[in-house]
Amino acid sequence: MSRFSAITDKPHDGRFNKKTGILLTNLGSPDAPTTAALRTYLREFLSDPRIVEIPRFIWMIILYCFVLTLRPKRSAALYKSIWTENGSPLTHITREQSKRLAALLKDKGHHDTEVVMAMRYGNPSIEAGLEELREKGITRVIVLPMYPQYSSTTIGSTFDAVSNVLRKWRWVPELHFINGYHDNPTYIDALAASISEDLNAHGMPQKLVFSYHGTPKLFLDNGDPYYCFCMQTTRLVAEKLGFEKDFAVTTFQSRFGKAEWLKPYTDATLESYPAEGIKDVAILSPAFSADCLETLEELEGENRENFEHAGGEKYRYIPALNTRDDHINAMFEVIKPLLK
Ligand SMILES: C=CC1=C(C)c2cc3[nH]c(cc4nc(cc5[nH]c(cc1n2)c(C)c5CCC(=O)O)C(CCC(=O)O)=C4C)c(C)c3C=C
Ligand SMILES: [Fe+2]
Numbered sequence: 001m002s003r004f005s006a007i008t009d010k011p012h013d014g015r016f017n018k019k020t021g022i023l024l025t026n027l028g029s030p031d032a033p034t035t036a037a038l039r040t041y042l043r044e045f046l047s048d049p050r051i052v053e054i055p056r057f058i059w060m061i062i063l064y065c066f067v068l069t070l071r072p073k074r075s076a077a078l079y080k081s082i083w084t085e086n087g088s089p090l091t092h093i094t095r096e097q098s099k100r101l102a103a104l105l106k107d108k109g110h111h112d113t114e115v116v117m118a119m120r121y122g123n124p125s126i127e128a129g130l131e132e133l134r135e136k137g138i139t140r141v142i143v144l145p146m147y148p149q150y151s152s153t154t155i156g157s158t159f160d161a162v163s164n165v166l167r168k169w170r171w172v173p174e175l176h177f178i179n180g181y182h183d184n185p186t187y188i189d190a191l192a193a194s195i196s197e198d199l200n201a202h203g204m205p206q207k208l209v210f211s212y213h214g215t216p217k218l219f220l221d222n223g224d225p226y227y228c229f230c231m232q233t234t235r236l237v238a239e240k241l242g243f244e245k246d247f248a249v250t251t252f253q254s255r256f257g258k259a260e261w262l263k264p265y266t267d268a269t270l271e272s273y274p275a276e277g278i279k280d281v282a283i284l285s286p287a288f289s290a291d292c293l294e295t296l297e298e299l300e301g302e303n304r305e306n307f308e309h310a311g312g313e314k315y316r317y318i319p320a321l322n323t324r325d326d327h328i329n330a331m332f333e334v335i336k337p338l339l340k
């Protein structure tokens with residue numbers, strides 16, 4: 001049935017009042033920490049041509065014959081180690097961020113603005129999120145991918161997913177797309193505040209490691225600005241806090257496959273420190289706006305163990321910005337210029 005009862009200038013669902021909706025997105029998690037759920041999730045994730053740029057035909061053979069037969073079981077065990085009664089930490093925290101942002105928008109007088117969360121892979125999908133906004137009568141959408149540093153693999157891929165949905169819609173909404181916020185002063189302030197709180201409570205470590213999710217080095221060589229934005233975030237925070245040169249270091253984690261990724265690698269850097277006399281470190285991961293597998297398992301678990309095994313003595317992980325007030329405020333500041 002048509003949405004409009006007749007040829008008229010008054011659509012029955014009243015969508016002429018240009019209500020704004022925020023589609024708050026992140027990467028997404030499997031539905032459950034099981035091998036079957038991981039196979040579904042990794043199939044969608046690793047089939048994305050923005051994530052793996054190996055020629056399609058060759059990659060599909062590798063993906064289906066090797067990766068999807070071996071990795072789901074291993075990844076399911078890792079996810080089990082971080083799963084909570086609320087499910088995946090990433091999904092839960094993103095939902096809480098959406099609620100907190102919606103509340104802040106109301107406080108700031110944006111009573112008509114809705115916030116809906118969606119995930120690039122898994123559930124709730126980008127399609128479900130956009131449908132939910134449409135059901136709410138929204139004709140103006142601001143997409144806020146929760147990745148501070150733009151990369152083709154994250155924000156670029158989110159853009160693909162949104163446009164793949166909208167190409168099937170007859171009435172495409174007015175669309176605004178946040179393209180990263182690696183140097184936004186309120187984001188830098190929130191990072192600086194979270195670090196200061198840690199340093200005040202636990203003292204100065206010998207090194208403060210800013211560990212960002214990596215990407216293949218080839219992506220940088222081919223024009224992805226992600227590496228430069230990560231370096232810029234570290235520099236801005238270090239300047240803001242007045243750190244001495246070389247106290248804050250930038251590293252890259254979460255490698256996948258055999259190719260060279262962005263360097264220096266987090267694991268190799270941490271493992272080399274004790275032999276150089278650096279036995280007290282604090283680490284944070286500014287590319288993750290919410291704690292997730294890559295922080296809770298890889299930084300809190302794996303890297304801590306390897307550092308201590310190599311002779312390290314003190315290792316502190318500074319949590320992601322998650323639902324801190326200053327983070328929700330930074331999210332608001334990022335979208336503020338686009339609010340009406
Ligand atoms: C295969 C290549 C990958 C690229 C390139 C990549 C880039 C990238 N990813 C994030 C953020 C997250 N990644 C997460 C998990 C994760 N990442 C990859 C692979 C690539 N990521 C895999 C296969 C996985 C799944 C886990 C595993 O099997 O190892 C997560 C955590 C999700 C969760 O549920 O907690 C996040 C977040 C960024 C920011 C990025 C590039 C800048
Ligand atoms: Fe990743």
Ligand SMILES: [Fe+2]
Pocket residue numbers: 254255293294298
């Ligand atoms: Fe990982």
